[in-house]
Amino acid sequence: MSRGGSTLLPVLVVTLAIILLWYAGAAALNLAWERSVAQRAGTSPSLIAMLGNTMNQERPVLPAPHQVLHEIAETTIHKKITSKRSLVYHAGITLSSSLLGFALGTLLGILLAVAIVYNQALNKSLLPWIIASQTIPILAIAPMIIVVLNAVGVQGLLPKAFISMYLSFFPVAVGMVKGLNSPESSYLDLMRTYNASRIQTFFKLRLPTSLPYLFTSMKVAVAISLVGAIVAELPTGAVAGLGARLLAGSYYGQTVQIWSALVVASVLAALLVVLIGWLGDWVNRRMGLLRE
């Protein structure tokens, strides 16, 4: 934020406002159920009592934040990690396939970018298709890819990682093409006066200059690869993983379970993005690319 002033206070205030809105929403949405319960029982409790009850329903339309937190605490701290009811276990499964897909996608993205930067024909023929590839809703094909890969004998992490890879290679490829082309022409001229070979120019000029672009796109890629892994778990029959928790929760109307899986997925995504951000800052500072 260049306009000065701390962002901490505004962020805290907005977060607090969101939590308050959430409570208000939970009360408003869950009240109808309380009313119908009271009607069936033939009682007429006070509004305050009904509002109090909306905070602790078993299957609320919108669970209150403390219910979600309680469920998360219940399924992370109080359950053994190996237990099938532990969210840590499910998050671990999703995390491993999304990280594998992210690593493969980053590698593929970098390789494609290098090929595109060094070959005019690929630049003109491949780049439009890379952009078009993302207009195909891969998440929609996810079920078929999983089924087909299963039929060929590829099982476990790889099919899910493949979906993550397909989603995450794109930002990396596009960002790296930009990054590898970012050295100014005077720098390239300097490399020529040194009679540097193409490989030397690549490793000593293009690659270092592209690193800030790489980390920016990796932040996007890691977030999107987690989405890919979660959605890829939907068609596998809800066996394990955060996506499976979502699907199981929606089958059995367990809203608290859905929301807790969502919150854990969000925390995971935020952690991954922050982690890549730190890594990027550290590398850029070591390379002298980031000056404070």
Next chain:
Amino acid sequence: MSKPGESMTYRHPGTPARRFTYRPMERVLLPGASAFAIGGVLLHASPWFGLGLALAAFVAMWLLTQSRLSAALITGYVSAGAAWYLVAQADQPELVTAGFWCHVIAAWLLAWACVEQLAAIATQSRLYQWILGVLIPVLFGVWLLILWELVTRGLEVPQVLLPSPSQIAQRFTSSTHILWADFRQTFLKAVLIGYTIGCATGFVVAILIDRSPFLQRGLLPIGNLVSALPIVGVAPIMVMWFGFDWPSKAAVVIIMTFFPMLVNTVAGLGAAQAMQHDLMKTYAASYWQSLFKLRIPEAMPFIFNALKINSTLAMIGAIVAEFFGTPTVGMGFRISTEVGRMNVDMVWAEIAVAAMAGSLFYGAIALLERVVTFWHPSVRSS
């Protein structure tokens, strides 16, 4: 800016310049094509065809030293004819031998050489540039389809695993009414309505919080964070709240498209420079006047960025939301049920519809962007 290709043509001033040098890819592609063509003949594939391919590669090598365009034309024509011949052969198992695959590789290398020549043609004419800009990616895509067809037919890949493009096209034309119904349900209802409402609310909220720096500072980091979250996950909740039909899908799309629009519009509204603000002040422009005449036009590149991101997000959101419950129509519903019934060609037809709708949607927004932000450097330079 200097392109990487140019650095290759640089020679030390002491060395005499030769009249013509093959570029590195040409040294690999064309001899490679003739080697595979002759290799195919040695492996007992049709001799006249193989020798013809090899001859075409040699002629192209020679033509290159004269004119790039004629080399591109001959490699293009020969590879297209070869593809026709090879596809016709692929159905006869006794003809699909190692030599056949050698010829496939030779034809593909010729096509690659053709693309390589077309990409290297330097022209000042806008029209030729435009034609080349369309032709090169299309050639690449067509060859991808040809190789797909050859591999699935030649290796007799089971249709359940991967149908050939021709089978998919057949299924596509024979079930247009189903595809149209699904398209209407998913795209025309859920995607378009959700996208419009989501983008509009994001834009309006951005304008509303624009006057409060405090709210901006608080909402921007949160908006950025939310943009990175797996929002598709709210799909089951929306299905519970709004029922099985399209409103629940539109709701998912609204939530997914809202935050990118909000974050980008806020960033865009801050894009006008101090000098421009000063100019508006000297005109005694009111807040709304400077908003509509300066800041919103200045924010347009950012807004279109969000519109483009959102166009793909909206498709994904609507289709994934259908996995959680839907009436018996819709693209996501069709994909998940036809996978279960092993009608993989129908799934691919649906994917083709989704890809075409997505590309056209994206293309329309990109076109609109060029019209609206004609003044922006990135549009003017291209």
